[in-house]
Amino acid sequence: MAFWDGYASDESMGTFAPIVVYWVYAGFYQLLPPLDNYRLHTRKEEDEKNSVPLAAVVKGVLLQQLVQATVAQGLFLLTSKANTSDGVDAQPSFPVQILQFIVAMFVMDTWQYFVHRYMHQNKFLYRHIHSQHHKLVVTCAIGALYNHPLEGLLLDTFGGAISFLVSGMTARTAVYFFCFAVVKTVDDHCGLWLPGNIFHMFFNNNTAYHDIHHQLQGLKYNYSQPFFSIWDKILGTHMPYDLVKRPGGGYEAKLIKPKD
Template sequence: MVFWEGYISDELMGTFAPIIVYWIYAGMYLLLPPLDQYRLHTRKEEEQKNLVPMSSVVKGVLLQQLVQATVARVLFLVTAKPVSTGAAVQPSMPVQLVQIFVAMFVMDTWQYFVHRYMHQNKFLYRHIHSQHHKLVVPSAIGALYNHPLEGLLLDTFGGAISFLVSGMTARTAVIFFCFAVIKTVDDHCGLWLPGNIFHIFFQNNTAYHDIHHQLQGLKYNYSQPFFSIWDRILGTHMPYNLVMRRDGGFEARPLKG
């Protein structure tokens, strides 16, 4: 039993809940006070280094989410059980947890190799992936700011493949995709907040991804959004020290490169 049962289908919830969660969670970061003592970059750095206005970032994210919602609707329609056979039976909680873990691994694997190739292929980087790196200083709102083709290949297809391979139901997909969205936004928030649960349980976190957005780490730390396993196995992991800046806040300093 879930709170939306009887009001909206699992398929519709799986389509639109991740979008709503994205703007709520990213908006929370936007509404926070400056919190300079927890920032990985100063506000001055953000203004000087980022090469795209926030209005363009918002438009780019909305475009990607439109594509994601369209693909999600088609995916759920194709995989939905016929009405005559009844609603899909929800697996037990342990089975759902295994499905979510499988989906996390599949998504990480897909995104690592596609992301890495977009850096290694000069044409793809110059004309497609460089759009995301215009946000040299990452921001929560810009977590899904990508070229439309990258958004389709990296995030939308990655999510679809994770859903199909894991065998999860639409109801489980609501949980998985909302969690993935929250994690992705958090990785781009630019804040090292005390007690952040993602920093405690995931090595692939805000500072880890911040390294990738900097010049020294551009060819490292490709893994996203959950684990760092492929970076470690394939030699693209860049360790770092998190140090306090003299003017306040933190800085993730690469230990090589």
């Protein structure tokens, strides 16, 4: 049983719950006080380096989510009949759902790594598409899904659809998976190193890891997102870092460059 039973279908929840979770979680970060002692960049750096206003970021995210919701509805419509018996979703056992979760995480990471990396390596794609996301040099939670519409479709929406299909999860399991993926992605872009953050404890691919990628020196490193850093380590694009305290407060992810 799920708390939405009797109020909304699993397919509707799988489509719209991740969008609601995005704005609630990103909004939480947006409403926090400055927290200068936990920022990876100063507020001055954010003002100087970021070249897009917040209103444009919100508009871009909403556009991506509109496309995302449209694709999700079509995907669930096509697959729901195969997972339904006598009008009731056939849910696998809990261990099977955990396995599906892990498979979906690996598939999403694999898809996003190679698409993301190619968007950096192809000068045309970077200049005209992926560079939009990098206008936020200093990342912020609300801009986690601020992408060119084509990138949003290829990287996030298609990545999610493929993860769903390959893992074989039902729409109900997908609700939890996509909400978790959204929370993780928002957290990776929040720009804060908060004490007790559970994602920082369990994932090497975290806020500081992704912050390296958004800096000029790290553009060709740390492509992995949103969960693990496996492909970076296997394919030589992993850039280690030291998290050090800034004299004026806050933290800085400093690259550890390989010795000559």
